[in-house]
Amino acid sequence: MDEFDFIRERLAPLARGAPGARGLSDDAATLAPPAGCELVVTADALVAGVHFRQADPLDGVAAKALRVNLSDLAAKGADPIGYLLSIVWPRDCPRTDMERFVAGLADDQARYGVSLLGGDTTSGPGPLVIAITAFGSVPEGRMVTRAGARPGDAVFVTGTVGDAGLGLRALGHELTRVSAPDRVALERRYLAPEPRVDAARALRDLAHAAIDVSDGLVADAGHIAQTSGARLVIEALSIPLSAAARAWLGAEPDKAAAMSKLATSGDDYEILFCAPPEAGAEVARRSGVPVTRIGRVEAGQGVALLGPGGAPIPVARGGFTHF
């Protein structure tokens, strides 16, 4: 099966939902936002050995590559439309792996209502690289940015924080004191993040600023603080934790260091947002997504993580950086 056969037989079916993709039979796709809307575009690339483990099954890897992009759209208040996919296969990639990759995309397309619009497939001497550009739409001028947080806003986060980081450590056999069911739950958060697409509409109506938690809660709060020109104060005791993360925390001798780890580990793909204090409950009610208030926005700059009694918790590193 050569490059063109693979596109025609395996990838083209993924483009059926998008007329502008022309069945992947052309060099480009056409795309227009719905009337009164503009497109929101984002790109994220995943590299084997960096963003996922070489041994991870490729259906899950494909899904993760798509989901991290859908997570960005959700945080920006955008309804997802579709995506372009550029893949660099490793030279010896078995055909069954390539088919498993496509199956993972097919499942997620049905789940999230998006279509493949086009892209590029090639192979190279290095690890698998998956570069996705995702497209969503918002009513004109309504994208939720990082820049709108203002003093008086509350800081909210969806779901629970820190699970994916623990899951990655569990996969590396670093978490010895965690029960088997907890380990499975944590690993799943790392391997199969669930982007908060259901929250997009409520966020664009109610949030002043938002970002998805990919670099880590503190680092991503820092991105909002920097772009908004404000200070985000986060109360560690308010950070929502899963039952598995609470069990792990309970067995850690140094609680402050453990909380700092949870607040700085990446890959959760929850949404951190700043909005008037009453907006959190409204986002939760309208979207069905759990929302927790974890802090406040003040005049100033940077991020403070406060422990019991308001004492600052030292943060070892601001978050994940790729250099």
Place this chain on the structure above:
Amino acid sequence: MDEFDFIRERLAPLARGAPGARGLSDDAATLAPPAGCELVVTADALVAGVHFRQADPLDGVAAKALRVNLSDLAAKGADPIGYLLSIVWPRDCPRTDMERFVAGLADDQARYGVSLLGGDTTSGPGPLVIAITAFGSVPEGRMVTRAGARPGDAVFVTGTVGDAGLGLRALGHELTRVSAPDRVALERRYLAPEPRVDAARALRDLAHAAIDVSDGLVADAGHIAQTSGARLVIEALSIPLSAAARAWLGAEPDKAAAMSKLATSGDDYEILFCAPPEAGAEVARRSGVPVTRIGRVEAGQGVALLGPGGAPIPVARGGFTHF
């Protein structure tokens, strides 16, 4: 310099021309086509050691990565707008190389009137990977596809064909009988292709089908033949050759085999198009781009490459495939 510093200091200046890019300070960009237009989107990834040589200077590599995408837009009749860039740096990439890469993009942005809209930077254990998604616009419904060629059309190509393939061989010291100035000219075609952006408007007014010549003239003609459900007949003696390619051809003992090589080597980034016989001169007049008639469209399927007297020239392989 970490990932965020590099984005802020080096890449953000490339986004100044695009308000929707928000200075790369957010997770996504907003984009809307001009009134009455739709977006044309295309993605092409380049991998070190596959699409360019490991030793190639990175300003030229960056320019080539952008230009191959602009070439797709031009062939589709689209006016370029901007692009998203996902880069996977090799882990030991020197900072001077990264800065040279950015300088190459800056030069080409000015040359082609496009802006960086966003993207992703990371690093990995493999070779440099550059994945670009380019955006252009056409009046609604006016993208030039591969599908519109019809019997009675003539087949045209811009510029000259086969130079980039010879250039690649020259860079590999495989062309011993070529003069020094010819070698420089051929190498330049491979290293620094010039996308035919000036032809976009005339093509969307006059061409029935078009494609850029990236896989090779015969392979790309084959893509049009397949998608249009027609047969493309190309006369080898009509294929436009540069002075350097003519000199190379003159010294080759087997002319038919040599012509076949020129007609199947990739990376020329000229535009092959099908249009009424009188349209070629009009495209040349309106765009200032040289256009040569090289054949005709008939009922049937596939591509025929005809030599002197109409005898078919065997084509060793249809073109370049990445698997």
